[in-house]
Structure formats: C-alpha cells, structure tokens
Ligand code: CAP
C-alpha cells in the first residue's frame with residue numbers, strides 16, 4: 181500500500197485519548213495550500229518522507245494525522261506508539277525535529293502539546309512542586325523570594341557569600357546563582373557552595389527563618405551529578421540548572437539523581453528566546469514549561485513582564501501550564517490534564533524591582549517565586565536594604581495595601597520607589 185503526504189491529512193479523524201496532539205501555527209510556503217503544508221508537517225514528524233512509499237499496514241497505523249485546520253492553525257494527532265517512554269530527546273526529535281526546516285513552510289510554530297497520560301506517567305514529574313517548596317521554606321501564603329548577585333559573574337566566593345548574607349538577612353528566602361555562573365576559576369563551585377552555605381547558616385541563625393541556595397550545577401553531565409551530590413553532602417536542599425543548555429537527557433539524568441538525594445530543582449530557561457521569541461516560528465515557552473513539568477523540575481522561569489520580552493498573555497499561559505491541575509482549551513492553548521503530577525512554581529524574573537511586582541501577583545496570584553537581581557542590589561543603600569524593600573513590597577501586596585502607601589511607614593521601600601518608581605527597565 182502506497183503512503184503519500186496526502187495520507188497524513190484526515191479531517192474526519194477523531195484523536196484518541198492516548199494520542200499526543202500538537203497545535204501548530206503554519207505559514208505555508210508559496211505554492212502550497214495550508215492542507216498540503218500541514219500534511220507534510222504531520223508526515224515528516226511521524227513516519228513519512230518526500231516520495232510515495234509502499235509500506236505494510238502496521239507502519240501506516242503509526243502515521244500522524246492532521247485532523248483539523250482552522251485559519252493558520254493545524255491540529256496533528258500522533259499515536260502513542262511513536263514515542264518511547266521516558267525519553268524526552270526522542271519526543272523532541274519527532275515533534276520538534278526536521279519539520280522546522282521544511283521548504284513547504286515559510287514559518288512553523290509549535291504552539292502547544294497535549295501530553296497523553298501514559299507518556300506523562302513514564303516520567304517522574306516534580307518531587308516537591310509548589311506545596312513541597314512552600315513546606316521546605318516554611319513560607320505559607322506570600323510569594324517565595326529570590327535574588328541573584330549582580331554583576332552576574334566576577335565575585336570571588338567570599339564576596340558572593342557576603343551578598344547572600346546581606347540578602348538573606350534582609351528577608352529574601354533564596355540566593356540564586358546566575359545562569360552563567362558555574363565553576364569558573366574566579367568563583368569555583370566547591371568553594372562558592374561552602375562559603376555561601378556558611379553565610380546561609382549564619383543568616384538563618386540571625387533571622388530564625390529557613391533559607392536555601394539555588395546553586396547552579398549546570399555542567400557536563402557527570403560533573404553536574406558530582407556537583408549535585410556535593411550539594412546534598414553539604415546540607416543544601418536545592419540545585420539550579422539551565423535546563424535548556426544541559427539538554428533534555430541531562431535534565432532527565434539530573435532528575436533521577438535529585439530523586440535519590442531528595443533535592444529540589446530550580447530550572448533557569450537561558451536559551452529559550454532563540455526559539456520562542458519570534459511569534460510565528462519555533463516552539464512556544466509553554467511547551468517547554470510542560471516538558472519541565474513532565475520530567476520534574478520544581479520551579480521554572482516563566483517571565484516577569486520586566487526587562488525581557490513576554491507580556492501578560494504569555495506569562496499567564498506559562499503559569500497555567502506550570503501550575504494548573506488541568507486546563508481547558510483557549511486560543512493557542514490545548515486542553516491538558518495532569519493526572520496528579522505536581523504543579524511547578526513559576527519564577528518571575530528579569531528587571532524586577534519593588535515598584536513593578538504588583539501586576540505579577542494580580543495576574544498570577546501569590547503561588548510564584550519573585551526573583552530580582554538589580555532590583556535588590558541596586559537599592560540606594562545596597563543589597564540588605566534592597567532585600568528589605570522587596571520583602572516589604574510583597575508584604576504590602578499580600579496584605580491588600582497599596583505599595584506606595586506602605587512605603588510611607590517603610591523607609592527601605594520608600595527609597596526603592598524613589599529610585600525606580602514604577603519604571604519597567606529595558
Ligand atoms: C535577572 C536574571 C535572570 C533573568 C532570566 C538575568 O536579573 O538573573 O537570569 O530574569 O530571564 O540574568 O537577567 P535582574 P527569565 O533581576 O537583575 O534583571 O526569568 O525571563 O527567564
């Protein structure tokens with residue numbers, strides 16, 4: 181039986197519960213109809229090729245089907261058997277593989293994925309999730325807070341640890357490494373971990389509060405695991421990883437290790453804009469959020485409506501995919517059930533300061549992490565007071581008070597607002 185591109189289009193097909201469904205935005209190339217381009221995308225991402233082939237029936241049964249087209253969008257269903265359990269790189273090679281380079285499309289965007297239960301359940305999912313992180317830190321209702329020393333790189337370990345001490349004692353819960361700080365000579369991993377944790381314990385002693393350190397273990401896989409074990413031996417409860425630069429296999433391996441060690445994972449998304457920034461091509465961030473949830477990080481950066489691109493709609497969709505038990509379909513969003521997989525805590529970050537955090541809590545609620553680097557350390561009186569100012573702004577918001585009014589009785593917040601107002605940095 182000959183299989184051709186046109187066999188990958190079946191507008192009468194009804195996806196089964198076990199199918200993985202992709203929602204693609206397609207801009208067909210000149211000379212191609214939407215149907216022709218969509219059929220080619222379904223073919224190339226499942227089991228077709230450019231020419232007709234005589235194939236046995238059982239191979240045909242594995243073909244993806246484009247079953248719906250509406251304006252520029254195409255819904256494509258993939259039989260579950262196409263995917264190997266517990267192998268995210270294989271999923272990526274299929275639904276995010278060759279298709280983005282096909283000449284039959286001028287642009288192609290993977291907007292969303294509906295993940296079937298059996299595939300989801302073959303992965304671990306988050307170990308802690310929102311509730312677990314709140315419990316670990318003893319933070320009940322307000323957003324969790326984090327800060328990243330700025331400048332990004334250059335501090336020696338003792339300087340880094342001092343910034344941490346000042347931030348922790350100013351009220352911040354989490355010290356976070358920057359995405360490009362790993363184990364450079366000026367700030368080696370082992371030394372930074374030891375000095376920062378010493379500071380952390382001193383800060384815990386001084387404040388009586390639980391603190392933690394999102395220490396960046398991003399490295400070659402074996403080295404990443406060595407560093408992760410060192411984090412555990414040193415008594416910390418979190419690691420941070422740049423999930424996209426270590427890759428999906430690296431992330432899965434890390435999740436296995438943190439599962440054994442009982443460590444939480446903070447996922448930084450450095451690299452995402454290379455493929456999600458251009459609206460009509462690439463892969464949307466909400467798909468990455470879902471993949472992180474399936475594999476099992478505990479937090480993930482979802483955008484902060486600050487210095488980096490990504491408005492209300494995008495941040496809201498990312499948060500939905502990170503944290504909801506299930507979601508209904510909406511424009512550009514497929515329905516998803518999570519079958520008990522724990523929700524991820526979205527981390528809002530990028531140019532944040534006390535004057536601009538309110539819209540985030542209005543949009544997403546308090547179950548988020550608010551992370552500010554420059555917006556803490558750039559305070560007129562430095563890190564410690566900057567940490568107090570951010571803590572005060574969030575206190576005001578959670579209490580339902582106006583940040584500017586709260587500032588009348590909170591000098592540190594007043595000083596931050598005097599410096600930055602409600603300017604969104606660029
Ligand atoms: C923020 C940050 C974060 C970005 C990541 C930075 O610092 O440390 O890495 O927020 O972006 O390097 O820019 P500032 P996103 O608070 O000083 O801006 O959260 O969008 O993934």
Ligand code: MG
Pocket residue numbers: 328358359
């Ligand atoms: Mg950073």
